[in-house]
Amino acid sequence: LEIAKYMSINDYQPTLDLCQRTLDDLGTLDYQDAKAIAAISYQFIACCIQLKRYEAGKRQIDIILSIQQPASFNWFKAHELYLNLCLHTQQYDTASDIYNAVTKHRKFKFLPTSVKEVWNIYQAWLYLLSQVGWISSSHWDHLPASRFRASRFINDMNVFSKDKKGLNIPILVIYILL
Numbered sequence: 001l002e003i004a005k006y007m008s009i010n011d012y013q014p015t016l017d018l019c020q021r022t023l024d025d026l027g028t029l030d031y032q033d034a035k036a037i038a039a040i041s042y043q044f045i046a047c048c049i050q051l052k053r054y055e056a057g058k059r060q061i062d063i064i065l066s067i068q069q070p071a072s073f074n075w076f077k078a079h080e081l082y083l084n085l086c087l088h089t090q091q092y093d094t095a096s097d098i099y100n101a102v103t104k105h106r107k108f109k110f111l112p113t114s115v116k117e118v119w120n121i122y123q124a125w126l127y128l129l130s131q132v133g134w135i136s137s138s139h140w141d142h143l144p145a146s147r148f149r150a151s152r153f154i155n156d157m158n159v160f161s162k163d164k165k166g167l168n169i170p171i172l173v174i175y176i177l178l
Helices: 002-008 012-027 034-050 054-067 073-088 092-104 113-131 150-155 168-177
Strands: none
Touching (some): 034 073, 073 113, 113 150, 113 168, 150 168
16 A cells, blocks of 8 residues: 555655565565565566666566466566566667567467557557667567558557547557657
8 A cells, every 4th residue: 555655646766665675575475476576566667667777677577577477467567567668778679579579479369458558559669669760670570560550550549549648648649650
């Protein structure tokens, strides 16, 4: 609850400190609850991104991925945060590789629509980055994401296009830029 309190007011430093203490406490337990560690880690990583502490965020992503079942919901979420971190650190080729590995996974199609729409937004940003030459063609051209179409992108946004704040803003911005 305290983490939610600080996150709701965008106070990232106290949230980060609280997450670190909580993760340390969880680490002392005999039983490692991967879901609890992941839940706290997501907030930790979000704070690291906001505070530009990318190396700490990457270390936590590595921890999450090492304890998650491949293709679980938390596995997909950890990769989403990893891709986001890569975008913030201008590791665009790595972000493209993450995008393509995750969206090619056979269980990706079973994710909720709202989760897949977040990945569609990432695809649009990655496509734009590829068009301005910030993603090398060796990481992009031969992959399914390279067949991006702006009109299909906007038409496929069923959940977030109804949202008048939140993720509708990035959808509109990327559409205008494209």
